[in-house]
Amino acid sequence: MKKTNNSAVLQVGERLDDLLIDQMKIIQHDEQFRFSTDAVLLAYFATVKVKAKVADLGTGTGVIAMLMAARGASKVEGFEINPRMADMASRSVAFNELEDIITIKAMDLREIKTKNVAGAFDLVVSNPPYRSIEKGKINPNDDIAIARHEILATLYDVVGAARHLLKFRGRFAMVHLPERLAEIITAMKEMDLEPKRLRMVQGTAEKKPTMVLIEGVFGAKPGMIVDKPLIIYKQDGTYHDEILTYYQK
8 A cells, every 4th residue: 555644755845636537646745856647648558568567767757757657668777867856756765665666766867878778678657857058937936947947858868868778660759849859850760769759749739839740760661650639638628638638547
């Protein structure tokens, strides 16, 4: 059974939030980067085969790693450069009794090529920093800034780390900004991660896409399927039916 004494796993300023999926809880802090809908969308977009070995680059709170376990992955490794976030993620994993499946590593993903065996994973997922350091206002909180801007890891760093970790024919799935789609596809093709699936995400049916979900396969031939847009909200402001299916698991 999961621990009933929440205070035993929480530190000052932290809280235990309900994921509303598989009765899982997650530790978060207002002064650290908190997960949002994009992490959940990526977790259910990625192709997760039963007993897959999965790597999560920039795991943050550990939410995607936990959702990978919920979807049937047999082994998940989450890589996180912020040691405080890595510690919170590790405690969330322990609280949900997922230590046999999930391991959190406090590591700079730029070091993955020298510190991790190549080709060890069936799937790599990432919800990386969206903006280059030249774009947008950088948050004064350093921990939040490195999660949102490419201060410590660029798009090419993320894709390169994924390529190193993947088995031949393994998959790489990522959520990012539509405005950077050309860069994303270029980086993936240069790393021999052929884009095979793409889906735009819209807040409502009449709004422009705010996110893009993309999945590539290591060593695959060209040819990409573009799925219909994923709509988050109905006109009345409630979740769209597809989104609700994620939270009914």
